[in-house]
Amino acid sequence: MTTQLGRWxxxxxxxxxxxxGIGPTLDAAFEQVALALTxxxxxxxxxxxxxxxxxxxxxxxVSLLLVNWLNRLIYEMATRRMLFSRFEVHVSPPDLGGALxxxxxxxxxxxxxxxxxxxxxxxxxxxxxxxxxQNPEGLWVVQCVxxx
Amino acid sequence: xxxxxxxxxxxFEWWLEATPPMxxxxxxxxxxxxxxxxxxxxxxxxxxxxxxxxxxxAVYAMPDAHWGYGFPIGGVAAFREDDGVVSAGGxxxxxxxxxxxxxxxLTVEDLAPLKEDLAQGxxxxxxxxxxxxxxxxxxxxxxxAMLQGGAEWAVKRGYGRREDxxxxxxxxxxxxxxxxxxxxxAKRRQADExxxxxxxxxxxxxxxxxxxxxxxxxxxxxxxxGDVLVSIHSGSRGLGHQVATDYGRxxxxxxxxxxxxxxxxxxxxxxxxxEEGQAYLGAMRAAINCALANRQILTHLAREAFAYLLPxxxxxxxxxxxxxxxxxxxxxxxxxxxxxxxxxKGATRALGPGHPDLPDAFKAVGQPVLIxxxxxxxxxxxxxxxxxxxxxxxxSCHGAGRAMSRHQALKQWRGKELVRELGRQGIIVxxxxxxxxxxxxxxxxxxxxxxxxxxxxxxxxxxxARLEPLICIKG
Numbered sequence: 336m337t338t339q340l341g342r343w344x345x346x347x348x349x350x351x352x353x354x355x356g357i358g359p360t361l362d363a364a365f366e367q368v369a370l371a372l373t374x375x376x377x378x379x380x381x382x383x384x385x386x387x388x389x390x391x392x393x394x395x396x397v398s399l400l401l402v403n404w405l406n407r408l409i410y411e412m413a414t415r416r417m418l419f420s421r422f423e424v425h426v427s428p429p430d431l432g433g434a435l436x437x438x439x440x441x442x443x444x445x446x447x448x449x450x451x452x453x454x455x456x457x458x459x460x461x462x463x464x465x466x467x468x469q470n471p472e473g474l475w476v477v478q479c480v481x482x483x
Numbered sequence: 484x485x486x487x488x489x490x491x492x493x494x495f496e497w498w499l500e501a502t503p504p505m506x507x508x509x510x511x512x513x514x515x516x517x518x519x520x521x522x523x524x525x526x527x528x529x530x531x532x533x534x535x536x537x538x539x540x541a542v543y544a545m546p547d548a549h550w551g552y553g554f555p556i557g558g559v560a561a562f563r564e565d566d567g568v569v570s571a572g573g574x575x576x577x578x579x580x581x582x583x584x585x586x587x588x589l590t591v592e593d594l595a596p597l598k599e600d601l602a603q604g605x606x607x608x609x610x611x612x613x614x615x616x617x618x619x620x621x622x623x624x625x626x627x628a629m630l631q632g633g634a635e636w637a638v639k640r641g642y643g644r645r646e647d648x649x650x651x652x653x654x655x656x657x658x659x660x661x662x663x664x665x666x667x668x669a670k671r672r673q674a675d676e677x678x679x680x681x682x683x684x685x686x687x688x689x690x691x692x693x694x695x696x697x698x699x700x701x702x703x704x705x706x707x708x709g710d711v712l713v714s715i716h717s718g719s720r721g722l723g724h725q726v727a728t729d730y731g732r733x734x735x736x737x738x739x740x741x742x743x744x745x746x747x748x749x750x751x752x753x754x755x756x757x758e759e760g761q762a763y764l765g766a767m768r769a770a771i772n773c774a775l776a777n778r779q780i781l782t783h784l785a786r787e788a789f790a791y792l793l794p795x796x797x798x799x800x801x802x803x804x805x806x807x808x809x810x811x812x813x814x815x816x817x818x819x820x821x822x823x824x825x826x827x828k829g830a831t832r833a834l835g836p837g838h839p840d841l842p843d844a845f846k847a848v849g850q851p852v853l854i855x856x857x858x859x860x861x862x863x864x865x866x867x868x869x870x871x872x873x874x875x876x877x878x879s880c881h882g883a884g885r886a887m888s889r890h891q892a893l894k895q896w897r898g899k900e901l902v903r904e905l906g907r908q909g910i911i912v913x914x915x916x917x918x919x920x921x922x923x924x925x926x927x928x929x930x931x932x933x934x935x936x937x938x939x940x941x942x943x944x945x946x947x948a949r950l951e952p953l954i955c956i957k958g
Contacts, residue, residue: 414671
């Protein structure tokens with residue numbers, strides 16, 4: 336699974352949490368940053384990937400696409416009361432209108448307070464510390480701060 | 484924070500000079516010790532805000548300020564009505580998040596025998612934490628009525644009393660709300676979240692008054708040492724968060740369209756007089772009403788829990804304040820009254836005595852300023868001062884403000900141990916999430932007393948009473 340490629344981490348923010356995904360492809364980095372998002376709420380290993388949700392979004396720039404992707408996930412988490420632990424992301428190059436599009440599937444389950452011990456809900460992904468770059472090893476690094 | 488960049492004007496007032504592109508200076512109100520703990524990013528963000536068009540007088544940072552996104556949290560900035568801007572980032576994600584405090588009519592002696600039962604009763608009755616839902620489901624027409632009516636809507640539906648409305652900013656209902664400009668997604672996020680506390684630093688706390696600093700004002704507010712109070716800290720829940728997300732995105736496009744140069748995308752804003760600026764204000768006011776309605780329903784739930792165990796209790800609202808808003812207010816600028824859009828992000832309005840917007844009961848003394856604690860530490864009631872008008876457009880601090888990241892806190896504390904430790908100190912904590920409790924450990928916050936003392940000494944608001952927690956229901 337592409338979700339096994341790369342890694343995620345949190346980075347320092349005094350009040351909120353920075354989420355970062357690192358992967359050999361942009362798709363993999365977007366998958367990893369989604370795991371970092373789940374990890375703000377609970378340990379992703381506790382979330383069973385039993386139910387799939389399709390997410391689509393677009394944006395004029397790849398950095399804005401990252402924020403839209405995380406915000407769509409936050410919306411699905413809030414309205415379905417779900418947590419997600421497995422992701423498959425496909426980012427398509429700009430179409431004729433110049434927009435990048437994202438098609439993804441996210442697998443997870445309904446929040447179980449006993450088992451997941453969810454710490455905090457995420458209110459939204461912000462443009463703070465927003466970056467989409469390739470590091471010297473050629474890995475994609477995508478990040479931003481999420482408001483909790 | 485590197486204080487060498489600042490000019491010290493007095494013990495609690497520090498200036499960041501207006502160097503281009505800043506249009507006005509930045510003014511920080513804090514002790515030197517609090518400033519040293521502040522992130523350097525606060526200065527960077529103040530300079531960015533001070534560069535926005537239409538800003539007047541200065542951008543201010545309250546003693547609890549910390550690094551936000553775009554605007555610092557604990558930041559206050561006012562923009563002219565005609566050529567100024569409004570910024571979704573300048574209000575924040577939890578629109579109208581705030582605190583209300585109620586008097587229970589009980590003393591600590593009355594509560595003592597039933598404290599444990601009350602903690603359990605409140606925990607069972609008030610939905611808290613991630614994924615929790617309320618008993619109220621709002622269909623579209625009712626959602627719009629709520630967004631138009633705020634706490635007044637809630638009272639009409641039986642959640643509270645008519646007299647509560649007098650003790651809420653805007654009398655419980657923000658004028659100018661435009662529910663039709665709130666997205667379907669935002670409404671869907673809220674459909675089952677009315678009367679839920681939320682998570683993170685949101686709480687419902689039963690507190691005792693342990694000290695009174697100003698007897699005359701305390702009497703006007705109706706509080707005395709030994710009294711039992713209830714404080715509720717919550718906001719506009721999913722709807723407010725989604726409004727911030729929707730309009731943050733829209734304002735990036737608007738800023739580009741109107742040629743506004745942004746040092747940071749989170750500073751995204753639109754001219755107040757533009758279609759986008761007006762649309763945001765209409766949606767934000769609807770989200771303010773959502774927060775006011777939500778705190779009103781939470782109050783009703785607290786009253787029910789008390790009534791079951793302590794029928795003698797009579798929960799009377801002292802006051803309800805919001806922290807994250809942009810409001811049209813009249814202030815003196817260079818001696819002339821001007822209509823301004825005052826952004827308070829993580830800051831409390833602190834009207835001084837005589838202000839026409841105050842309830843009659845507070846006209847002589849000023850507005851109650853309610854400062855939230857941290858589960859294990861004190862909360863405070865302060866009062867607006869006549870000087871705060873000139874100092875900070877009548878604004879004060881809002882809480883302790885985080886000093887440590889969630890990650891650091893999680894490394895340092897274990898939730899269950901913390902609950903036991905607080906229990907030994909006589910504070911009963913109930914939360915669905917031990918991890919959440921660890922992340923919210925009192926030690927992860929600044930010293931609230933130092934913050935309040937700085938606000939008091941700087942003349943932003945004056946201390947009235949100190950409250951200590953007895954029971955804390957955490958989200």
